[in-house]
Amino acid sequence: MPAGTGGSSIFLALDGAWFLIGDDLMSELDRAACTVPLGLSAKAFAEAAGTRLALAELVPPGALNLRGDLADHGFVSKACAVLGCELPRAPNSVQSAGELTVLWLGPDEWLVLTAPGGEISLAERLEEALLETHVAVTDVSGNRAHLRLKGAAAREVLAKGCPLDLHPRMFKPGSCAQTVLARTSMLLHLLDDAPTFDLFPRRSFAPYVVAWLVDAMRDHEGVFLNAA
Amino acid sequence: MLLITCPWCGPRDEIEFTCGGEAHRARPQDPAATDDAAFADFLFMRTNPKGLQRERWCHSQGCRRWFNLERSTITHEITRIYKMGEQPEASADATSPARQGGQP
Ligand SMILES: [Zn+2]
Numbered sequence: 001m002p003a004g005t006g007g008s009s010i011f012l013a014l015d016g017a018w019f020l021i022g023d024d025l026m027s028e029l030d031r032a033a034c035t036v037p038l039g040l041s042a043k044a045f046a047e048a049a050g051t052r053l054a055l056a057e058l059v060p061p062g063a064l065n066l067r068g069d070l071a072d073h074g075f076v077s078k079a080c081a082v083l084g085c086e087l088p089r090a091p092n093s094v095q096s097a098g099e100l101t102v103l104w105l106g107p108d109e110w111l112v113l114t115a116p117g118g119e120i121s122l123a124e125r126l127e128e129a130l131l132e133t134h135v136a137v138t139d140v141s142g143n144r145a146h147l148r149l150k151g152a153a154a155r156e157v158l159a160k161g162c163p164l165d166l167h168p169r170m171f172k173p174g175s176c177a178q179t180v181l182a183r184t185s186m187l188l189h190l191l192d193d194a195p196t197f198d199l200f201p202r203r204s205f206a207p208y209v210v211a212w213l214v215d216a217m218r219d220h221e222g223v224f225l226n227a228a
Numbered sequence: 229m230l231l232i233t234c235p236w237c238g239p240r241d242e243i244e245f246t247c248g249g250e251a252h253r254a255r256p257q258d259p260a261a262t263d264d265a266a267f268a269d270f271l272f273m274r275t276n277p278k279g280l281q282r283e284r285w286c287h288s289q290g291c292r293r294w295f296n297l298e299r300s301t302i303t304h305e306i307t308r309i310y311k312m313g314e315q316p317e318a319s320a321d322a323t324s325p326a327r328q329g330g331q332p
Binding site for chain 1: 237
């Protein structure tokens with residue numbers, strides 16, 4: 001069970017399965033108001049490719065909440081022209097193009113994710129194009145934190161606190177869902193078959209969610225957490 | 229624990245939902261012209277049937293949409309789920325037909 005500190009992260013590993021947390025989890029968690037509040041390293045996460053279970057925090061994307069009527073062809077065509085991306089019509093589905101990801105939130109509601117900082121100009125372009133249309137464009141970039149959980153056991157880790165049917169037959173890559181994880185509101189997006197989940201908890205709940213995930217990951221694949 | 233089929237999201241666990249009570253209760257058209265007893269009846273009294281009841285539910289932890297649901301208050305069996313604004317025929321053994329003629 002090699003466990004060691006490297007730079008600002010603790011790496012915990014057993015049999016090739018490892019995950020990482022900030023070197024002082026609790027003090028990092030207190031920095032919840034910062035851009036990258038939880039001290040999980042996205043770079044180290046990328047280096048963990050191929051391992052069985054890894055958790056990382058990413059810089060929260062620019063996020064716009066878009067509301068409009070799918071039956072209004074003007075709305076759909078103008079919005080799609082600005083986004084360069086289809087609006088997902090099927091419940092709990094995702095469309096993406098370039099650095100843009102559009103998640104279905106409701107029959108007239110979408111979450112548009114873009115590169116951090118890109119939301120301001122995107123909102124302006126949407127508002128300009130949709131000036132005469134009955135829509136709402138709201139910048140919600142500060143709403144959610146962005147976590148990524150990856151590895152063969154990821155579905156099992158989430159299933160410990162999520163009532164959603166996460167079986168690969170039911171929840172496939174390209175799906176999203178607003179649901180509950182560990183009794184908190186959670187937006188899930190399944191990216192691939194690794195499986196890689198993007199998790200978007202409410203920002204103020206993120207420290208709790210990370211603490212819960214770290215605990216839920218402990219008894220998987222022999223991952224061992226030594227807080228010392 | 230109920231498994232409730234959101235009209236949009238499909239089957240989800242009960243903890244994702246909020247129950248909004250009896251559905252299809254029509255607010256008096258002119259409250260000012262309605263006497264206190266009648267308005268109190270609208271405000272506070274519910275049918276509370278032993279049997280099938282139509283209720284409003286919100287998928288509050290999911291798509292956050294309201295919808296209607298017909299449920300047996302005895303067995304919790306869900307016999308019907310339909311969107312807001314819809315008013316399907318009552319199931320055969322519905323116990324509160326008077327309530328179901330009201331406006332949504
Ligand atoms: Zn729903």
